[in-house]
Amino acid sequence: MIFTDKHILLGLCGGIAAYKICELIRLLRKQGADVRVVMTSAATQFITPLTLQALSGHPVLSERLDSETEAAMDHISLARWADVVLIAPATANFIAKLSVGLADDLLSTSV
Numbered sequence: 001m002i003f004t005d006k007h008i009l010l011g012l013c014g015g016i017a018a019y020k021i022c023e024l025i026r027l028l029r030k031q032g033a034d035v036r037v038v039m040t041s042a043a044t045q046f047i048t049p050l051t052l053q054a055l056s057g058h059p060v061l062s063e064r065l066d067s068e069t070e071a072a073m074d075h076i077s078l079a080r081w082a083d084v085v086l087i088a089p090a091t092a093n094f095i096a097k098l099s100v101g102l103a104d105d106l107l108s109t110s111v
Helices: 016-030 049-056 067-072 074-081 092-100 106-110
Strands: 007-012 034-039 084-087
Touching: 007 016, 007 074, 007 106, 016 034, 016 049, 034 049, 034 074, 034 106, 074 106, 092 106
Parallel strands: 007 034, 007 084
Antiparallel strands: none
16 A cells, blocks of 8 residues: 555645545545644634544644643644645645745644
């Protein structure tokens, strides 16, 4: 399988195409990938973190940092863990953030 033992950090932004992410997670896992999801707060308007947790098998992280997340510095551990970072859907807003180095949520900070 193509993705056997690969760690894929899947970033989810708030676009209507977010509903397709469920199928992508299923396909990646079927190919042997270990998938973790980080979503923006806008993405939670389209799909729930609970759904993505059930599909990925891991807790879903978002830009809302709690004290435990901050202490663990999840953005650093996620970046080190990932073999591949896939942002889908990547909204124009998120692409613009990356182009100027704006890191104001967990997903952009991790990337």
